[in-house]
Each structure stands twice: as structure tokens, then as C-alpha cells.
Amino acid sequence: MKAESATHDVDARLPAWQLALFGLQHVLSMAASPVTAVFLMSRMLSLPAEMTVHLIGATFFVCGAGTILQSLGAGPVGARLPFVMVPGGAPAMLFAVIAMQTDLRTAAGAAILTSLFYWIVLPVFARCLRFFPRVVVGAMLLLVSVSLIRIYAGIVVGxxxxxxFARPEALGLALLTIVATLAVARLFKGTLGRLAVLLGLVIGTFAAWAMGSMSLSGLWSGPLFTWPMLLPFGMPRFDVLAALPMLIFSVISMAEATGQTVAVGEITGRKIDVRRDVPRTIRGDALASLIGSLLGTSLIITSAENIGVVQTTRVRSRYVTATAGVMLMLIALFVPLGRLAYAIPAPVVGGTALIVFAMIGVMGINLLGKVDLQARGNQYTLAAALVMGLLPILVPNVYAALPGSLQIVMGNGMAAGTLTAIIVNLIFGAWRLAPVEKVQST
Incomplete structure (x- = not known):
């Protein structure tokens, strides 16, 4: 019998043209994340246009390098699973807030400290992985899905x-993109069927161009090539107190990486050894974040949206995401490609994102379907997680009167719901349940 690594779909080496097409699908599904994160941060800090363009390129470059690292691995670093890296929305906002409260050099120092903090906390966190059984991970994925759908629905309608706000044209483009994606998935099989997300986005983009909602006039203006700049804000300043919100978030990020690693194992059929594979994923996040922080970005983390792409298309090869990583680095270096990605209207990107994020919820439901929900402990664990997780999602700023440190956790639906699930599961005797090592495909 051949070794799993030589035969498993995750390790399949597809023809070059398939790697290019499927990789492009991943790139386009996440391209909005770097652009959106940098522009939001840029507007909060009133950064000049030249610096904004530079940071977009640097973010694409680090996302590409991190994606290659997670997909191919290097020793104990990298999951060796089909992951794509993105700049986290929450850490990007934390970066901006720290910069507003202090300065950009201190914010850069906070990102560096947090990247190193991953390595310090990881041995302790690894001992807690038994507290992430299926009911916790399933609830986490469901909350991630709802949270992302809410965010990108706002991107579609404003x-x-x-x-x-809620322009009919924007809603129409988003719905057209969704319908086109579903139509391709229903009408075609094989490679075309697996490209449903990409083709749906292309159809939506052409429709936007035909309607006059997309302009390519500035595609070739300005320089054609650029390189990331080391320490663009100057020599970092290290202030542990200023970095505290980001340090707290890093623990939340590790919990999210745990759920994502288990989820990718489920949808690819790869057996996951969480004591080995989860730390590899987290180390990949830490190293990518460290590289990014030296180039002016905030934390770079594994992407939930691209897990949805894997679930939707059933293309499981990690070499596809590695190809996507190469494409992201090329986008960073060849400026017109970045401008093209930025030119795609938000409703089209949002429509693609909505259906992809909904698939993350489907993954969570699939995991919860394997949980004995007749057991009282599981019932109350899931119910409590949904209450605490959905409350800040459905009622924004519900915790506005709480101290800022509590808002970071309680105001994040995924974090609040996951922590609640872990605590309630412990109260009902989680130590007597099967450890998370059992949460793997057969």
C-alpha cells in the first residue's frame, strides 16, 4: 500500500493549467480582504495614497509567502494543507487603533511582539487542544460563517x-454573481463545475463592466513594478501595554486556527493529528505575521473564506493553494494586477464571498450533525455558544459600555461563542468526553 502522502487528494499534483485556474479562483475569492483591510486602516490613519498603495502590495506579498508556507510546509512550520493566508480584519483594526493611540512605530512593534508571542504561548495552548471537540469546533465554524456573511453583506449594500445604501444595482450585481455561481455548479461537471466560484465572479465582473459600474481607466497608470519596503514606518517601538489588545487577540486567533485545521481535515478527508498539525498551522501564522510586521502589515492569518472554496469546489490539492500563493506574490510585484483586483466592484466580490462563507456554515452544520445532540451537555454547550456568539453579531456594540479589554473578546462573536462553548462543555464534564484527537475523518 502506498503512503498516504503519495496518494491522498491533498498531495495530488494537478496539471499546470488546472493549478493556474483553481489557484486563480482562490486568489479572486480572497483579493478583497487585503485591499479592504489596508484601505480601512489607511482611512483611519489618514495615510497618503503612496503609502496605501505600498501597503496593499506588501500585504499581497506576505499573504502569498504565507500561503506557500502553509501549503508546502517547512519542517515544523506550515500545515501542509490547502490554506490561503489573509490579513485578519480584527488585527488590522487593532493595529490602526494602537497607531491612533500612540504612533505607527508602536503599532508595528505591537505586531512584531504579537508574532513572537505566538511562539511563547503555543506550548501551553497545545495542551488545551482536548477542549475543542466537535461540538465546539462546529459551533465556532457556524459563528464564523454568520459573522462573515454579516460583514460582507455590509460591503455589498453599504x-x-x-x-x-442598498442600491438596487448593488443588490442586483451580488445576486447575479450568486445565481451565476449556482448555475455553473448545477450545469457543469468536472473542471468547469469546480470553477463555479471563479466563473460566477467573472460573470458578475463582466456584468458590472457592461453596466458601467467598473472602470479600468487607471489600470496602467503609475509604476508597473514595486517591491515591499522593510520597516516602512521606521524603527519599531516596543510597548507591551500598547500591544495588549493584539496579544489577547492572538489567543483567539489560535483557537480559530484550531477550528480551521480540523475543518480542512474534515472536508479533504485528511486525518488530522491536532497535537502535530494545529501547532504547525499556528507556527505558519506566526512566521507569516512576523514577516508582515517587518513590511508594515498587521497579523496575517489562515483564511476561512478559502476553506469555503475547498468545500464548494472539492479541489483538495495543497499545490493549488501554493500556486495561489505564487500568484499573490506576482500581484504584489506587478502593480496593474493589484489595480485590476481592486477594480472589481464590491457587490461582485461580496456576492462571491457570501456564498463561500455560507459554505463554512455548512461545514459547521456537518460537524454538528456528528455530535450527539441528545446529550444534555452538548445541547447546552451549543445553545450557550449560539447565544453568546450571535448576540454581538446581531446587536453590534451591545458591549459598548464594558471596558475595552472585555470588548475585544465579548464583542467578537466567534471568540465569545467559542470560549462559552469550551467553558460550558467543561462544566458538563468535557474531560470525560473523547478528546479532539478523535475529531478527524475516517
Whole structure:
């Protein structure tokens, strides 16, 4: 019998043209994340346009390098699973807040400290992995799905009270993109069927261009090539107290990486040894974040949206995501590609994201379907997780009166729901249940 690593779909080496197409699908499904994170941060800090363009390129570059690292691995670093890296929305906002309270050099120092903090906390966190059984991970994925859908629905229609809120054209483009994705998935099989997400986005993009909602006029303006700049804000300043919110988030990020690693194992059929594979994923996040922090970005973490792409397309090869990583680095270096990704209208990107994020919820439901929900402990664990997780998602700023340190955790639906699930599961005797090592495909 051949070794699993030589025969498993995760290790399949597809033809070059398939790697390119499937990799492009991953790139386009996440391209909005680097652009959105940098632009939001740039507007909060009033950064000049030149610095904003530089940070977008640096973010794409680090996302690509991190994606290659997670997909191919290097010793004990990298999951060797089909992961794509993105700049986390929460750490990007924390970076901006720290910069507003202090300065950019201190924010850069906070990102570096947090990247190193991963390595310090990981041995302790690894001993706690038994507290992530299926009911906890399933609830986490469900909350991640709902949270991301809410965020990207706002990207599609805008925010209440702002000009152009809920424009019919925006809703129409998003719905067209979703319908096109479903139609391709239903009508085609084989390679075309697996490219449903990409083709749906392409159809939506062409529709937006035909409607005059997409302009390519500035595609070739300015420089064609750029390189990431080391320490663009100057020599970092290290302030542990200023970095505290980001340090707290790193523990939340490790919990999320645990759920994502287990989820990828489920959907790819790869057996996951969480004591080996989860630390590899977290080390990959830590190293990518360290590289990014030296180039001016915030934390770079594994991408939930691309797990949805794997679930939707059933293309499981880690060499596809490694190819996506190469493409991301090329986008970073060749400026017009970045401008093209930025030119795709938000409703089209949002429509693609909505269906991909919904698939993450499907993964959570699939995991919960394997849980004995007749058991009282599991019932109350899931119910409590949904209450505490959905409350800040459905009622934003519900914890606005709490201290800032508590808001970081309680105001994050995924974090609040996951911590609640762990605590309630312990109260009902989690130590007598099967450890998380059992949460793997057969």
C-alpha cells in the first residue's frame, strides 16, 4: 500500500493549467480582504495614497509567502494543507487603533511582539487542544460563517445612513454573481463545475463592466513594478501595554486556527493529528505575521473564506493553494494586477464571498450533525455558544459600555461563542468526553 502522502487528494499534483485556474479562483475569492483591510486602516490613519498603495502590495506579498508556507510546509512550520493566508480584519483594526493611540512605530512593534508571542504561548495552548471537540469546533465554524456573511453583506449594500445604501444595482450585481455561481455548479461537471466560484465572479465582473459600474481607466497608470519596503514606518517601538489588545487577540486567533485545521481535515478527508498539525498551522501564522510586521502589515492569518472554496469546489490539492500563493506574490510585484483586483466592484466580490462563507456554515452544520445532540451537555454547550456568539453579531456594540479589554473578546462573536462553548462543555464534564484527537475523518 502506498503512503498516504503519495496518494491522498491533498498531495495530488494537478496539471499546470488546472493549478493556474483553481489557484486563480482562490486568489479572486480572497483579493478583497487585503485591499479592504489596508484601505480601512489607511482611512483611519489618514495615510497618503503612496503609502496605501505600498501597503496593499506588501500585504499581497506576505499573504502569498504565507500561503506557500502553509501549503508546502517547512519542517515544523506550515500545515501542509490547502490554506490561503489573509490579513485578519480584527488585527488590522487593532493595529490602526494602537497607531491612533500612540504612533505607527508602536503599532508595528505591537505586531512584531504579537508574532513572537505566538511562539511563547503555543506550548501551553497545545495542551488545551482536548477542549475543542466537535461540538465546539462546529459551533465556532457556524459563528464564523454568520459573522462573515454579516460583514460582507455590509460591503455589498453599504452602511445604513450612508449615500447609496442598498442600491438596487448593488443588490442586483451580488445576486447575479450568486445565481451565476449556482448555475455553473448545477450545469457543469468536472473542471468547469469546480470553477463555479471563479466563473460566477467573472460573470458578475463582466456584468458590472457592461453596466458601467467598473472602470479600468487607471489600470496602467503609475509604476508597473514595486517591491515591499522593510520597516516602512521606521524603527519599531516596543510597548507591551500598547500591544495588549493584539496579544489577547492572538489567543483567539489560535483557537480559530484550531477550528480551521480540523475543518480542512474534515472536508479533504485528511486525518488530522491536532497535537502535530494545529501547532504547525499556528507556527505558519506566526512566521507569516512576523514577516508582515517587518513590511508594515498587521497579523496575517489562515483564511476561512478559502476553506469555503475547498468545500464548494472539492479541489483538495495543497499545490493549488501554493500556486495561489505564487500568484499573490506576482500581484504584489506587478502593480496593474493589484489595480485590476481592486477594480472589481464590491457587490461582485461580496456576492462571491457570501456564498463561500455560507459554505463554512455548512461545514459547521456537518460537524454538528456528528455530535450527539441528545446529550444534555452538548445541547447546552451549543445553545450557550449560539447565544453568546450571535448576540454581538446581531446587536453590534451591545458591549459598548464594558471596558475595552472585555470588548475585544465579548464583542467578537466567534471568540465569545467559542470560549462559552469550551467553558460550558467543561462544566458538563468535557474531560470525560473523547478528546479532539478523535475529531478527524475516517
Amino acid at each position: 452602511q445604513p445612513g450612508t449615500p447609496g
